[in-house]
Amino acid sequence: MIWKKLSRNWLGLIGLAVIALNVLVALMAPFIATHDPLQIDVANQAAPPSAKFFFGADEYGRDIFSRVIYGTRISLFVSVLSVLFATTFGVVLGAAAGYYRGWAESIIMRCMDAIMSFPAILLAIGIMAVLGARLINVVIALGFVYVPRFARIVRGSVLSVKQKEFVEASLAMGNSDAAIIFRHILPNCVAPLIVQATANLAYAILAESSLSFLGLGAPPPAPSWGNILSDARNFMLDNMWMTIFPGLAITLAVLGFNLLGDALRDILDPRLN
Amino acid sequence: MIRYLARRLAYLVPTLLLVAFLVFFLIHLIPGDPAVVMMGPDATPEDLASVRKALGLEQPLWRQFALWMGSLLKGDFGVSIHTHRPVFQSIKERFPVTITLTSLALLFSLLVSLPSGVLAAAYHNTQKDYLFMLGTILGVSIPGFWLGLMALLIFSVHLGLFPSTGFVPLWDDFWEGLRFMVLPSITLGVYMAAVVARMTRSSMLEVLRLEYVTHARAKGLSEWKVLTKHALKNAFAPTLTTIGLQYGMLLGGAVVTETVFSLPGLGKYLVTSIYMRDYPVVQGCILFIALVYVLINLAVDLLYSYFDPRVSYQ
Numbered sequence A: 001m002i003w004k005k006l007s008r009n010w011l012g013l014i015g016l017a018v019i020a021l022n023v024l025v026a027l028m029a030p031f032i033a034t035h036d037p038l039q040i041d042v043a044n045q046a047a048p049p050s051a052k053f054f055f056g057a058d059e060y061g062r063d064i065f066s067r068v069i070y071g072t073r074i075s076l077f078v079s080v081l082s083v084l085f086a087t088t089f090g091v092v093l094g095a096a097a098g099y100y101r102g103w104a105e106s107i108i109m110r111c112m113d114a115i116m117s118f119p120a121i122l123l124a125i126g127i128m129a130v131l132g133a134r135l136i137n138v139v140i141a142l143g144f145v146y147v148p149r150f151a152r153i154v155r156g157s158v159l160s161v162k163q164k165e166f167v168e169a170s171l172a173m174g175n176s177d178a179a180i181i182f183r184h185i186l187p188n189c190v191a192p193l194i195v196q197a198t199a200n201l202a203y204a205i206l207a208e209s210s211l212s213f214l215g216l217g218a219p220p221p222a223p224s225w226g227n228i229l230s231d232a233r234n235f236m237l238d239n240m241w242m243t244i245f246p247g248l249a250i251t252l253a254v255l256g257f258n259l260l261g262d263a264l265r266d267i268l269d270p271r272l273n
Numbered sequence B: 001m002i003r004y005l006a007r008r009l010a011y012l013v014p015t016l017l018l019v020a021f022l023v024f025f026l027i028h029l030i031p032g033d034p035a036v037v038m039m040g041p042d043a044t045p046e047d048l049a050s051v052r053k054a055l056g057l058e059q060p061l062w063r064q065f066a067l068w069m070g071s072l073l074k075g076d077f078g079v080s081i082h083t084h085r086p087v088f089q090s091i092k093e094r095f096p097v098t099i100t101l102t103s104l105a106l107l108f109s110l111l112v113s114l115p116s117g118v119l120a121a122a123y124h125n126t127q128k129d130y131l132f133m134l135g136t137i138l139g140v141s142i143p144g145f146w147l148g149l150m151a152l153l154i155f156s157v158h159l160g161l162f163p164s165t166g167f168v169p170l171w172d173d174f175w176e177g178l179r180f181m182v183l184p185s186i187t188l189g190v191y192m193a194a195v196v197a198r199m200t201r202s203s204m205l206e207v208l209r210l211e212y213v214t215h216a217r218a219k220g221l222s223e224w225k226v227l228t229k230h231a232l233k234n235a236f237a238p239t240l241t242t243i244g245l246q247y248g249m250l251l252g253g254a255v256v257t258e259t260v261f262s263l264p265g266l267g268k269y270l271v272t273s274i275y276m277r278d279y280p281v282v283q284g285c286i287l288f289i290a291l292v293y294v295l296i297n298l299a300v301d302l303l304y305s306y307f308d309p310r311v312s313y314q
Helices: A002-006 A010-027 A064-100 A102-116 A120-131 A135-161 A165-172 A177-213 A225-235 A241-268 B002-029 B034-039 B045-055 B061-073 B087-122 B127-139 B144-158 B174-208 B211-218 B223-260 B266-275 B279-307
Strands: none
Touching (some): A002 A010, A002 A241, A064 A135, A102 A135, A135 A177, A177 B144, A225 A241, B002 B279, B087 B174, B144 B174, B144 B223, B223 B266
């Protein structure tokens, strides 16, 4: 049903196509890239775009096109894993808070409030500052700051679904709490979760590139989009192309997830439209 | 109103305690000995001992937290390991830059988002509306730091319209200061403008369907008056919440924007301190920004009932 409705939403389809293109580029990176993204080539330092270097070369002569292509992998890896992390913990915590109520709910939701009291990127910067610039730490930092968004949604959904008769019936049949939560309640929370997860993938791509730009993401010389822009910053006055293409790659990837997220929100959760 | 304020402030206490605990705990997430990480592998045993003593790292965790909280309540955010200056003093010197930047970004985003959101709702499902939606979705998709770099290249380097880096306080020379802040504040404000514009449009669409709007039109009021005087005030309440929440994006985004434009604000100070592993400064900056964010959202909550009288302070 979702697919049928999505196929009528042309903006959503464009978003899906852009995401599919990004996934394809990430998977096929070794076949699409024309150079080794880490290969230094002193003879071609800051070479402008040409048939040999489609997007030009950076200050070390590394091919920017190949670095942007491989950057897709890093960006998707971080965004997907961090959203998966946030969804998993958010679902467990939100379900526990909504189902058990009482002190468990108070403690969990006050902790979620505390995390949400920080601007998300600021808390991620703080976590990266202490954990150190490693790719897996970016996943942990972004996953952690996004947990409350999922926990709040799941708690709200659980609170409303818990009142339904089929849940009472399941309880009367003697099913365990875990069975009731996972078999009966959570399947009814999937729609808002999908909407939130898609939107969060876009935030995560932006946040990962910002962290890398600040030197707090994937450590150099990893070809993350933020790293490429951070390197290009000192040379952009005479070599504008160094900054154009990685920025366009980020914008395109985020645009894809935003377009799909908007379409899914319209389809799955019309109240939010 | 005063009772409501007291209740809201009381409700803030556990949240603020948890916020402080999270910031305190950050330093204990450092893999290995925090003193070695801060002072580097070449530090002498005396240096390490002095850092451990200054940060109270030899005390039990609960005591460290109690001492740290006690200092915070007295306005003592600790001392920088590298400059030996009180962190709060440095924050006070840099915060005016950050608040100027975020306030101008907020002003820019409201000037753009409110009229465009209202107009998009008025021209719902027309080409103007579609163009608006395209603009807002681009606004939330372009990374701010890249937009900043592009703006620097085009408007500073190639056109020479604005200075590329630096800061002149508005209170010293307003117009010169404004020239320095135009590009950073627009760069920072674009994302928020797009989010608030979308929210304004959807709130307006909801309000415009209500009967009192039809009644206002039936009275013969001009469409301009219906939109601005009758619909916008009610539609503004949910938009206000979005503005409060998005202000956090401005505070967080300021870290990146200040780095791009080399503005001597709190964000740039934070990033520089991270590079220098000056963790008391990192803790102080993050805690201070979080406190500002919490207080701004409290102010938004209090303003809410002005725009939506159905929300009472009771």
